Amino acid sequence: MAKEELIQFEGLVTEILPDARYRVQLDAGHEIVAYTAGKMKKNRIKTLAGDRVTIEMSPYDLEKGRLIFRHKDERPAGSTPPRGAPPRGQFRRR
Numbered sequence: 001m002a003k004e005e006l007i008q009f010e011g012l013v014t015e016i017l018p019d020a021r022y023r024v025q026l027d028a029g030h031e032i033v034a035y036t037a038g039k040m041k042k043n044r045i046k047t048l049a050g051d052r053v054t055i056e057m058s059p060y061d062l063e064k065g066r067l068i069f070r071h072k073d074e075r076p077a078g079s080t081p082p083r084g085a086p087p088r089g090q091f092r093r094r
Helices: 038-042
Strands: 007-017 021-026 031-036 052-058 061-070
Touching (some): 021 061, 031 038, 038 061
Antiparallel strands (some): 052 061
């Protein structure tokens, strides 16, 4: 028996929950709970509240999903780096 096709939606992360889960508001207005996909964990891709994401869901359970992609946001070129980040072009010495 073949697997069912997964459905993809786009949405906005509204809240970070414990155990690497997120509350996501889909573009259609529906709110779900999603967890981070394995490749995002492996590559240490961080997701914060307010990020645009792509969610993969099973057609059998439309309340849960898997966060598979974090869309890059358009920040101005002259924006300041996050606090605690080393200045550009310099590395921390150990």
